Amino acid sequence: MPMQVDFLVVGSGIAGLTFATKAARFGRVLVLTKKRKADSSTNYAQGGIAAVFGxxxxRKYHVQDTIRVGEGLCNKEMVAIMVRDGPKLVQELHSMGCRFSMNSNGKFNLAQEGGHSRRRIVHAKDYTGQEIERVLLEGAKKAGVNITENEIALDIVIQNGECVGIYYLDADTRQIDVILANATILATGGIGQVYQHTTNPPIATGDGIAMAYRVGAKIANMEFVQFHPTAVYNIKIDGRSFLISEAIRGEGGVLKTKAGAPFMKKYSPAGNLAPRDVVARACLTEMLYANTKYVLLDVSHLEADFIKNRFPTIYETCLNWGIDITREPIPVVPAAHYSCGGISVNKWAESSIPRMFALGECSCTGVHGANRLASNSLLEAMVFASRAAARVNKISDIKITGPTRIEKTTKIGPNLIFQIKEIMDENVGLIRSEKKLHDAKTAIDGFYKLFEEGIHITNAESRNTTVIAKLVIDSALNRKESRGLHYMLEYPRKRRNFMKDTITRISKQEKKIKKTLPTNRKRDGTRRN
Ligand SMILES: Cc1cc2nc3c(=O)[nH]c(=O)nc-3n(C[C@H](O)[C@H](O)[C@H](O)COP(=O)(O)OP(=O)(O)OC[C@H]3O[C@@H](n4cnc5c(N)ncnc54)[C@H](O)[C@@H]3O)c2cc1C
Incomplete structure (x- = not known):
């Protein structure tokens, strides 16, 4: 019999760990993670968590800011839940030992970020995510949660329309196996690695979204990919572009052309603190206009000691690359940063597939709408993970009625990731057009066919990024307007009839093929070799 647990969590970032720590009192929790425990976007978050403490x-101001930035597509009920429940969970992290930056009066030191009308970003200097990850890993250990590293979830096991577990690959032994669970929780993070220039670490290949799509789950709003305006030009660390937190502009950092002219006031009355999509497009426009490969972000007018103390990671990292930010500007470019879309979930984080939950960046709760307000993602992940943990208590035990063993069903997939990245950077970036999207679609649809059948043991990530690229392109082509993060040259304005989510589901035809996956049988019932 395959291994069985009560709650199977895929992913050890803020979403997976928050859930695991809280659900442990209701049953046995196993967390699978595809690399090392702390390899997650969470670990690299700099700016902080938005929550009402000032x-x-x-609450009404945080709700208003979130909805304004989301440009008409935020789910207001979900936003209200997030804003209401957030502060308690931030306090909880603090009580667990998270060393947030504090004022001398013992209150959180609140930072300012773009799109926020108030200072409300709780942070631990500029390494907030690392501190949260550390505390949650400790918390999970104390709660008796079992975390296994180097195990890559490949596909969802479905029985009678319900999710009953996952197929996974042990990266060390190269064996595929099954784990069954009463509830399966996808917390696999973002999709940034579908682009060449991204702030996301290599784990961010959209695995959870691709797996969910393959079994027919509802996927929403994949066209809304947030590009962070300020990743350091030409510097990659462990496969990701190094990010300069928005908080640096919150403290007075100024964007300038390569020739040294400040430009943000031309694009928004909020200047350097305009929402990310506005700032990112402004940077790209200035780069195209002056034919330069980057713009500059200047903090050299601020006190050197303040910079070193407030942004130690950014200061040290840039210095290692020969840029002393206390004296000279930083060359920056926009880079893919965050996916507002994902697996569509309700207010308990339940997906459209029974017993399958989705949390954090791989989910779409509707709180971000067409654009995410800075520092709302760590918050969203914690709030809905906590709600899911309260919900799973009520879940019944699964009864397995059919075979679950995998025999030699595995295939060798081609490695297409570099081609996919090039296609996405070139055609599906900050400024889109029908022609470019169609060009990208032709190429990606061709790749997609290569992965139609079989569990692909090698290059599973190519298989998943192909699905993600397809979802982003199809959703972008569907939305014939410009809204939030999605900008189309042919349709430069918002249009009333697009005031709704983009919902994508695998077609019946494709799903029929995928159904043969777990059994290793051809459609005529004979076994594959
Ligand atoms: C550089 C950077 C800075 C950021 N700064 C901020 C900020 O200041 N404030 C803010 O609110 N947000 C910020 N964000 C966004 C935020 O960090 C992420 O949205 C959030 O951390 C996502 O958490 P998560 O738990 O959903 O996913 P992650 O933290 O990315 O964790 C995903 C987990 O899933 C695992 N996984 C993935 N696929 C598989 C698989 N197939 N099998 C097994 N395991 C798998 C990974 O190994 C990882 O453990 C930032 C993001 C980046 C990249």
Whole structure:
């Protein structure tokens, strides 16, 4: 019999660990993670978590800011839940030992970020994510959660329309096996690695979204990919572009052309603190206009000691690359950063497939709408993970009625990831057009066919990024308007009839083929070799 647990979590970032730590009191929790425990976007988050603590702040302002930035597509009920439940969970992290930056009066030191009307970003200097990851890993250990590294979830096991576990690859032994669970929780993070220039670490290949799509789950709003305006030009660390947090502009950093002219006031009255999509497109426009490969972000007018103390990671990292940010500007470019779309879930984080939950960046709760407000993602991940943990208590035990063993069903997939990245950077970036999207679609649809059948043991990530690229392109082609993060040259304005989510589901025809996956049988019932 395959291994069986109560709750199977895929992913050890803020979403997976928050859930695991809280659900452990209701049953046995196993967390699978495809690399090392701390390899996650969470670990690299710099800016912080948005939550209402400021004296001049109130929930209604945080709700208003989130909805304004989301440009008409935010789910208001979900936003209200996130804003209401967030502060308690931030306090909880603090009580667990998270060393947030504090004022001398013992209150959180609140930072300012773009799109926020108040200072409300709780942070641990500029290594907030690392601190949260550390505390949650400790918390999970204390709660008795078992975390296994180097195990890559490949596909969802479906029985009678319900999710009953996953197929996974042990990266060390190269064996594929099954784990069954009463509830399966996808917390696999973002999709940034589908692009060449991304702030996301190599784990961010959209695996959870691709797996969910293959079994027919509802996927929403994949066209809304957030590009962070300020990744350091030409510097990659462990496969990701190094990010300069928005908080640096919150403290007075100024964007300038390569020739040294500040430009943000031309694009928004909020100047350097305009929402990310506005700033990212402004940077790209200035780069195209002046034919330069980057723009500059200047903090050299701020006190050197303040910079070193407030942004130690950014200061040290840039210095290692020969840029002393206390004296000279930083060359920056926009880079793929965050996916607002994902597996569509309800207010308990349940997907459209029974017993399958989705949390964090791989989910689409609707709180971000067409654009994410800075520092709302760590918050969203914690809030809905906590709600899912309260929900799974009520889940019944599964009864397995058919075979679940995998025999030699595996295939060798081609490695297409570099081609996919090039196609996405070239055609599906910040400024889109029908022609470019169609060009990308032709290429990606061709790749997609290569992965139609079989579990692909090698290059599983190519298989998943192909699905993600397809979802982003198809959703982008569907939305014939410009809204939030999605900008189309042919349709430069918002249009009323697009005031709705883009929902994508695998077609019946494709699903029929995928159904043969777990059994290793051809459609005529004979076994494959
Ligand atoms: C550089 C950077 C800075 C950021 N700064 C901020 C910020 O200041 N504030 C903010 O709110 N947000 C920020 N974000 C966004 C935020 O960090 C992420 O949205 C959030 O951490 C996502 O958490 P998660 O738990 O959903 O996913 P992650 O933290 O990415 O964790 C995903 C986990 O899933 C695992 N996994 C993936 N696929 C598989 C598979 N097939 N099998 C097994 N395991 C798998 C990974 O190994 C990893 O453990 C930042 C993001 C980046 C990249």
């Amino acid at each position: 004296e001049n702040d109130a």
